[in-house]
Amino acid sequence: MTPHTADHAEPSSESMGIFGRFLSVWVGLAIIAGILLGQFAPALPQALAAYEVAQVSIPVAILIWGMIFPMMVQIDFSALMNVRKQPKGLMITTCVNWLIKPFSMFAISWFFLVVLFRPFIPEALAYEYLAGAILLGAAPCTAMVFVWSYLTRGDAAYTLVQVALNDLIMLFAFAPIVVLLLGISNIPVPWDTVALSVVLYIVIPLAAGYLTRISIIKNKGQDWFDQVFLPKIGSVTPIALIITLVLLFAFQGDVILANPLHIALIAVPLIIQTVLIFLLAYYWAKSWKVPHNIAAPGAMIGASNFFELAVAAAIALFGLQSGAALATVVGVLVEVPLMLALVRYANRTRGQFA
Numbered sequence: 001m002t003p004h005t006a007d008h009a010e011p012s013s014e015s016m017g018i019f020g021r022f023l024s025v026w027v028g029l030a031i032i033a034g035i036l037l038g039q040f041a042p043a044l045p046q047a048l049a050a051y052e053v054a055q056v057s058i059p060v061a062i063l064i065w066g067m068i069f070p071m072m073v074q075i076d077f078s079a080l081m082n083v084r085k086q087p088k089g090l091m092i093t094t095c096v097n098w099l100i101k102p103f104s105m106f107a108i109s110w111f112f113l114v115v116l117f118r119p120f121i122p123e124a125l126a127y128e129y130l131a132g133a134i135l136l137g138a139a140p141c142t143a144m145v146f147v148w149s150y151l152t153r154g155d156a157a158y159t160l161v162q163v164a165l166n167d168l169i170m171l172f173a174f175a176p177i178v179v180l181l182l183g184i185s186n187i188p189v190p191w192d193t194v195a196l197s198v199v200l201y202i203v204i205p206l207a208a209g210y211l212t213r214i215s216i217i218k219n220k221g222q223d224w225f226d227q228v229f230l231p232k233i234g235s236v237t238p239i240a241l242i243i244t245l246v247l248l249f250a251f252q253g254d255v256i257l258a259n260p261l262h263i264a265l266i267a268v269p270l271i272i273q274t275v276l277i278f279l280l281a282y283y284w285a286k287s288w289k290v291p292h293n294i295a296a297p298g299a300m301i302g303a304s305n306f307f308e309l310a311v312a313a314a315i316a317l318f319g320l321q322s323g324a325a326l327a328t329v330v331g332v333l334v335e336v337p338l339m340l341a342l343v344r345y346a347n348r349t350r351g352q353f354a
Contacts, residue, residue: 026238026242027245027329027333030242030245030246031245031249031329033249034247034250035257036253037246037253038249042250044250045247048060060244060315063240063244064240064308064315066237066239066240067237067311069205069208069209070234071209071237072206073210073213073230074230075142076160076164086290086294088288089162089285089294089295090161092285092288092290093162094166094169096302097301098177100277100280100302101140101273101302102137102177104277105133105136105273106130106133106134106137106181106185108269108272108273108276109137112265112269113126113129113130113265113266114127120262121259121265127185128318128326129266129326129327131314131323131324132327132330132331133273133327134185135313135317135324135328136305136310137181137305138173139170139174139307139309139310140304140305140306141300142166142306145163145297145301145304146163148304149296152292152296154293159297162298162301167206170202170306171202171206174309175198178194178313196316197312197313197316200312237308241308241332245332247320248325248329251321255321255323263333266327266330270331270334274334274335275303278300278303280302281298281303282295282296282346285299296346296350299346300339300342303339304335307332307335311332314328
């Protein structure tokens with residue numbers, strides 16, 4: 001999704017495209033297809049999962065790279081040259097995303113999944129769901145934020161700066177934060193497994209995206225990159241995401257059929273966390289007199305998640321059949337309708353900003 005500069009009065013969700021606007025519908029259909037596949041043709045997903053190297057499923061890894069690479073190739077690290085523009089906005093985004101969001105996600109999810117919902121969720125499974133929530137909380141949004149920025153008439157260039165800075169921080173902060181919070185939760189995860197996930201699903205796609213970007217722009221030009229290459233490669237992400245979810249739910253089908261209530265219970269802390277982080281960043285920016293076209297996208301970055309990375313990490317760390325993987329997919333299911341509601345709220349409250 002390429003960033004744009006909105007100059008019309010009322011942006012519409014039409015700009016998201018059919019996949020973005022109906023993401024929750026596609027995820028729901030993937031759930032149904034995956035469950036049916038797991039019930040009536042279980043040999044197919046099991047055969048695909050059997051192709052492993054160093055505990056990494058090759059088919060799943062290819063699908064995950066298909067999800068992440070088209071997003072990474074959009075990141076313009078040269079935008080960091082504008083880091084001095086509106087430093088308050090960058091400070092808010094960085095603090096919320098890396099000093100607050102992962103820990104509030106942990107606290108809220110632990111309270112609901114482990115404590116409040118104890119009568120409904122077995123303890124071992126609750127901690128698996130908590131692990132998935134932790135992975136979501138440690139991965140701020142990278143791609144969809146360009147859409148949220150457009151829909152709130154955000155400063156497109158500044159949104160690029162915020163995203164590029166977050167991606168650089170994620171290279172170094174994602175693994176330590178995940179290991180710390182999983183450790184606090186008494187969920188053992190070896191460092192080498194986390195490190196391998198970071199290399200496979202952050203470092204390699206980010207480096208490949210950067211090199212691809214500069215090579216294409218050098219040889220074909222910026223216009224060709226924006227108008228031809230990005231639209232073509234953009235379809236790879238939704239296709240890879242849906243296939244991955246079908247496989248995931250082919251393995252999760254028995255769990256879901258036995259515990260359909262769990263989907264709703266997992267969604268509760270994720271929704272609360274999303275709204276809380278948005279309001280915190282949004283009104284922090286308002287109190288610091290940050291312009292609305294920077295405040296709104298900044299709040300959206302913190303509120304939404306890089307769910308493709310969270311799904312990838314959950315599968316790599318805990319497996320396709322884990323509760324952690326299921327929890328990250330619930331994050332996908334609830335994110336788009338909730339973020340569209342926050343977009344509408346941001347547009348209605350634009351007049352509160354100086």
